[in-house]
Amino acid sequence: MAKIIPFKAVRPTRDKVNLVAARSYQSYTKEQLESRLRDNPFSFLHIVNPGYRFDKEISGIERYSLVKNRYLEFKEDAIFVQDSKPCYYVYKIVDRENQEFNGIIAAVSALDYENNRIRKHEDTIAYKEIIFKDYLKTVGFNAEPVLLTYPDNTVIKNIISKKQKERAEYEFTTTYRDTHYLWKVEKPELLKAIETEFESMSHVYIADGHHRSASSYLLYKDCKTENKNHSGQEPYNFFMSYLIPESDLRIHEFNRLVKDLNGLTKEAFLIQLDTVYRIENRGSIPYKPNQKHQFSMYLDGEFYSLHLRKTAYKMTNSLDGLDTQILFKTILEPILGIVDLRNDNRIMYMNGKNDVVNMKSSVDNGDFAVGFGMVPVKIDEMKQIADDGLKMPPKSTFIEPKLRSGITIYEF
Template sequence: MAIVKPFKAVRATRDKVAMVSSKSYEIYTPEMLYSKLAFNPFTFLHVVNPGYKYHKQDITEELRFKLVHNRYLEFKENNVFQKDSLPAFYIYEKITPTNTFCGIIAAVSVEDYHNNVIKKHEGTLKKRELLFENYLKNTGFNAEPVLLTYPDNDEITAIIKKYKQQRAEYEFSTTDKDLHLLWVVNDANDIEKITEAFKDVETLYIADGHHRSTSSCLLAQRLARENSNHTGEEDYNFFMSYLLPESNLKIYEFNRFIKDLNGLTADEFLIELDTFFRIENRKQELYKPKEKHHFSMYLNGEFYALYLRKSIYNFTDALSKLDAQILYSTVLKPILGIEDIRNDSKIVYSQDKSDSLELKTKVDAGDFKVSFGMLPTNINELKEIVDSDLLMPPKTTYIEPKLRSALTIYEF
């Protein structure tokens, strides 16, 4: 039973939301960031990049978090942000040139995270967990929802459909040609229907935002210890999420680029691969896998198709069936000497849906010796691994939608 509740969002006024909301701070290059800050006084990037106001970018973590809080207060004082008077769910639809996503922004329970009702598929780094916990504690808000997915539910879908027939509270386009719409659900009957419908959902799966989830839970534990009157109903016991039905989630693969062959020549490397793979040299023909356990490889100016020898490879559990894990356990670790696939500088990951020749172009440029591609992981594989209490290797999934910052803000 998933606990999903409405909350009073802090959000931009309708006339300014297109200028306020932004992509995640980490996406912008320094040049892009400077341009946004210089020419848009309303962008939320001014809040999360507070040193710009004082022409000072090199500031301590503690001072930065304090200034973020101050810039946030200024946006509220200037009525750029206003807090809703009633708790609400927020139906958010993002329409891109290729996909349409529609789900519900809501508050979910940290207890559900601890009780494994909300499940994760990736590991997290303790350093990043603590950094974001400290950020939340000092700023007092979260502006990016965690992306959760749930099994398709007819009742929830019907409510969403009902509101989409009405005029949206927000409707704006961005320069990347995406259309964003948001409807406010503050009717008591509809709130109850949504709340009750999610009680029938046994499991919510984290699609994106593992560190934000964990950090929110760490903060809740910290604030509970500091609050002698803790009841469990305080806002810090919940965190903001965007709940999307499984059928609407889009999962893409990451390509892998390796900087050296671990002392092997190209011919020696191919001989090593022959143990676990049937190898076909496709020459200059672009090869992209069409089945699980098939891999594309680009080496020395030529494409190769690698087909796993299933009579040799031992499938032991859900993780061992995952293509990213197969590549790691048969190639990256034993042949190329890459033990720590999260931190080893020899491996680089890239997701570029617009460039089908990426495996070739990046190797031909000279920075890498070999590259690998595979089919994307599907939602059933993800769920099987999670339900088996296993974790995927890093950079197994690139999941959309990617959400905007400051469309709705959760305070605690």
């Protein structure tokens, strides 16, 4: 059973939440970051970028300590206040394309992560886990929920729908034209009903946030070892998540761009591809595949369709049938010589939401020699790979919604 509990969130006041909320730090360009830090003193970016005050780049433990100081200042100035009772938080996002995401912000169990009741489909990088664990341990809070998904549930759906008929605690629109809503759930009978429904689920799945989950688990292990009176109820036993039903999840593909043909001529490259794929030249008109095991390729000003030859590739498990794995095992590794998908600087990933036109532009301007597009991974594929204990290649999924930092904060 999955243990999902309410918690006392630290949150911005209603009048400042739109000013506080921020995208992930890494998603801003240098110019965007400078603008927001200069013009908005309430942005959560001031907390995670404390060196701005000193006009200095600060890293490591020194930065972590200053992040904590900025956070405490926001609390002292009553920009942040903490709820007096544990709550679940119904959270809704309506994006600029009018796609709607509805779910619940809650605390989930690190022990469930350990016991695989929170299931993973991506590998994590050990040193990144440790860096973020050390960060969490110093600052003492988590400000961006991990995105989890669960099978559609009628009881939870009805509670969310009923709550959304009330006045929202927050309602604000970002400069990206996404509108965010938040409602507090604090009635004991509703808290119990939600907790019971999640307890009936054997497991839930990480959709986005594998490194944050892994780091929270490492924090739990550290704190458990250091606390001689560990009871299992301390805040460090849990981490903050946004849980949405599977039907609300949106999965896009990541296209692959490679800088060179690994010393091959165009003709030699196409000949090697022909042993594994049926190749058709589609000309200069953008082409996007519409079926699994089919790929688009852009090379030297022309699009190609690649259809996997069934006799040329064996599928023995759920990972073998994943298109990103097929592309890796049939082209990227054996022909283009890319072995390390995470660290080889010859490959770049571009989310497919931006379409193949951007892939074309990146090749046409000379930054890359070839680009590959594919259809998005299905939720059932993602779940099956997680159930089988396997891991997808990096950048197999671009998942929405993308969450804002600083709207609800979990302290431990």
